[in-house]
Amino acid sequence: MPHIALPEEYPGIRSLFMYSPVTAQPLNDLVQTILHDPATSTLTPGERELIATYTSSLNHCKYCANTHGAIAKYQLGGNEQVVKDVMKDPSGADVSDKLKALLKIAAKVQEDGKKVSTGDIAFAKEQGATDKEIHDTVLIAAAFCMYNRYVDGLATWAPDDPAVYDAIGRQRATEGYHTKPFKVSSK
Numbered sequence: 438m439p440h441i442a443l444p445e446e447y448p449g450i451r452s453l454f455m456y457s458p459v460t461a462q463p464l465n466d467l468v469q470t471i472l473h474d475p476a477t478s479t480l481t482p483g484e485r486e487l488i489a490t491y492t493s494s495l496n497h498c499k500y501c502a503n504t505h506g507a508i509a510k511y512q513l514g515g516n517e518q519v520v521k522d523v524m525k526d527p528s529g530a531d532v533s534d535k536l537k538a539l540l541k542i543a544a545k546v547q548e549d550g551k552k553v554s555t556g557d558i559a560f561a562k563e564q565g566a567t568d569k570e571i572h573d574t575v576l577i578a579a580a581f582c583m584y585n586r587y588v589d590g591l592a593t594w595a596p597d598d599p600a601v602y603d604a605i606g607r608q609r610a611t612e613g614y615h616t617k618p619f620k621v622s623s624k
Contacts, residue, residue: 496547496586511606
């Protein structure tokens with residue numbers, strides 16, 4: 438049960454956005470920019486969603502990990518297995534060595550940003566990562582630590598039905614984050 442009175446028909450962060458539209462706007466703008474807009478990063482939207490998914494899974498944020506995992510699946514042409522593999526162990530996932538190196542950086546940011554070392558950065562660059570991609574990875578991981586704590590700190594509800602996440606994922610992957618919030622008829 439949420440710690441504050443939230444609209445019951447919206448799960449996770451969407452209930453918080455409905456509760457406080459004034460804070461929803463800049464948070465939605467940020468996630469649209471860092472995850473969805475194609476012109477803002479040389480990482481694909483699918484790669485950026487994988488970084489958000491992995492960070493959220495490390496934070497044990499059920500709603501965000503499942504939602505962004507579903508979005509990543511659609512951004513990656515329906516490849517649900519790669520999403521599962523990244524969440525389980527990125528080093529064994531069928532993703533580029535560059536993305537594996539970036540996911541290692543994301544994991545360090547999730548734990549403590551100061552744990553990112555010059556060696557981590559050098560390794561990512563050796564794998565082909567640009568300064569912009571390293572920047573974007575750190576920003577996504579840091580932002581998702583905030584989003585995850587916002588969602589879980591107010592005890593928002595996360596659906597158990599995978600079909601709900603799949604529907605959210607399909608919508609966000611095609612329409613982005615500035616679309617009408619996805620309603621769920623019942624918990």
